[in-house]
Amino acid sequence: MLSDEDERVRLPIAASEVRQWTFCPRVIWHRRVMPHRVRETPKMELGRNAQTALERLEKRRLGARYKLVGAQRHFNVRLESDRLAVRGFCDLVLELPETLTTPRHAYPVEVKRTRGGASAHHRVQLAGYAILLEESWGLTPNSIDQAFVLLLPDDIIVPVPITLELRDQFEQSVQDLREMLRTERFPNPTKHRSFCPQCEYVRFCGDVL
Ligand code: SF4
Numbered sequence: 088m089l090s091d092e093d094e095r096v097r098l099p100i101a102a103s104e105v106r107q108w109t110f111c112p113r114v115i116w117h118r119r120v121m122p123h124r125v126r127e128t129p130k131m132e133l134g135r136n137a138q139t140a141l142e143r144l145e146k147r148r149l150g151a152r153y154k155l156v157g158a159q160r161h162f163n164v165r166l167e168s169d170r171l172a173v174r175g176f177c178d179l180v181l182e183l184p185e186t187l188t189t190p191r192h193a194y195p196v197e198v199k200r201t202r203g204g205a206s207a208h209h210r211v212q213l214a215g216y217a218i219l220l221e222e223s224w225g226l227t228p229n230s231i232d233q234a235f236v237l238l239l240p241d242d243i244i245v246p247v248p249i250t251l252e253l254r255d256q257f258e259q260s261v262q263d264l265r266e267m268l269r270t271e272r273f274p275n276p277t278k279h280r281s282f283c284p285q286c287e288y289v290r291f292c293g294d295v296l
Pocket of ligand 1: 277287289290
């Protein structure tokens with residue numbers, strides 16, 4: 088029979104957890120190793136409502152806004168990598184079908200409903216979606232070179248180049264996160280301390296305020 092620790096390490100990791108890990112590894116420790124009861128914060132509620140807002144917005148526009156004329160839109164796409172044991176739901180995938188001269192292409196889009204532009208941790212998450220999308224849909228490895236962040240409520244689209252460096256950052260973060268799950272070592276706090284006062288785990292992080 089597997090111990091609680093074995094179960095935790097074997098569980099698939101969500102791509103959104105990898106994003107969270109690159110922003111503040113302690114949040115994942117609080118959620119996975121030491122589950123606390125926390126109340127839903129306004130930020131968590133915003134995240135849940137983002138999908139509805141995205142579908143409402145995207146229904147009335149065409150791929151031209153992303154400079155991808157003729158792209159098909161797929162909402163809330165389930166993605167998985169057996170190799171990395173990572174799963175995720177990508178808010179939107181834009182697909183350009185194969186033609187006589189070009190292979191099938193896909194572009195992940197992530198909606199972001201917080202202020203501050205397309206941040207480094209969202210870029211890492213999009214690199215993860217690119218990897219998962221290539222593996223789930225059988226696309227050529229490293230063929231996805233472009234993704235987008237859709238900033239709401241301003242409705243701004245930010246292109247994010249998917250570089251090899253970003254891909255490496257995602258895979259390294261997956262490894263580091265799994266190592267934390269194995270050892271249960273309490274990680275360092277986020278470097279972005281201005282977010283701590285609004286964090287649902289701040290009362291369990293005694294050294295940040
Ligand atoms: S309070 Fe700060 S360091 Fe602690 S989990 Fe939240 S964001 Fe991370």
